[in-house]
Amino acid sequence: MNGFHWLSLPSTLLAIWMASQAVAQQPWYGDAASPLEGRLLEEMAEGRLERFSLLEAGLIASGVDCPVELSQYVDRFTTVTYQAFLSSDSVATDAAIQADELLQRLHRLVLIGDYDPFCTEIDRTLATGTFNCVTSTILFQYLARLHGLTVTTIGQPDHVFCRIPGYPPITIETTSPQGRIEGEFDRTGRGHWGSHGSLSPDVSTDERVLTDVQLIAKIYYNRAVVLLKADAHAAALPWLLRATGLDPDDTLARNNLLACLNNWALEETRSEDFLEALRLLEQGKAIAPDYEAFTHNAIYVYLRWAEHLAAQQRLPEALQVLDEARQQHPTVSLFDRARTSLTELGVDDHLTIQPARSR
Structure with missing residues (x-):
């Protein structure tokens, strides 16, 4: 979904935020793979x-x-x-x-x-x-x-x-x-x-x-690690949510959860699904507001999105993306520079920052 056509930008970004908040607030055990696992997760959620x-x-x-x-x-x-x-x-x-x-x-x-x-x-x-x-x-x-x-x-x-x-x-x-x-x-x-x-x-x-519950969490974590090695971020995410939900003190699992969301967002950016990329970054920020890569890459996604629209001769929408990005990140001067560059020169690759991939 690369353009607006039937949605104004502010309502689109509001939808992104609402979707990310809904995911963040949904119980991590709410998407059980089977009724049997559902009963187990509900029990383990109580420790x-x-x-x-x-x-x-x-x-x-x-x-x-x-x-x-x-x-x-x-x-x-x-x-x-x-x-x-x-x-x-x-x-x-x-x-x-x-x-x-x-x-x-x-x-x-x-x-x-x-x-x-x-x-x-x-x-x-x-x-x-x-x-x-x-x-x-x-x-x-x-x-x-x-x-x-x-x-x-x-x-x-x-x-x-x-x-x-x-x-x-x-x-x-x-x-x-x-x-x-x-x-x-x-x-x-x-x-x-x-x-x-x-x-x-x-x-x-x-x-x-x-505890036994924390030990079981290691199974979910290890299943996720296998998938992350294959860059299967979407498949790994449910297991990471289980692992961190069962054992919030597992720093390694939490770090991999944040990296999964961040790197998945970069994948979606490369695929030019900028809305999904921003949704994933917002979901990550709801979990860890201080994780710097989420903010850095949100800026990167906005710039890439604007460049993509401008390259398709959709300059008004590109400028709207930059205006909304500036509202979301008022201290970032790069959006003003990008707006001027696109207005006066067309697409300018020099303004694109490098993404921050998690390791």
């Missing part, structure tokens, strides 16, 4: 899991939308792991030894594939044995609870793992069958896989205890 187990929640967040299929996955996992313990002679009561046995059995029976940082769906892990730190941590946590072992989930930027409380605490790197680390976590990262599939040379000390 708890009661009707669903951690494994069930992980499967639903991974995309399982059929109750029968959900039950089959849970029953299969429970049966396989439980039978292994029935055939075991172990009577270990020490938490560390029990955690070792659980982890080794999990890798021998379920996590039989390769580590893959992009394998973030629990159903895929159960079907193929391929896993990442999120899927292995969810399965280990669920298995530990089945056997009465109290385990805490720990989150770092780009990584999750488990810890058994105590003095000293025992860290469980769930991506390895030999993942028990006595005492404090090895902060050099040696022997520990980061979420990008390589040994982390410098692991951040920024740790926090994660």
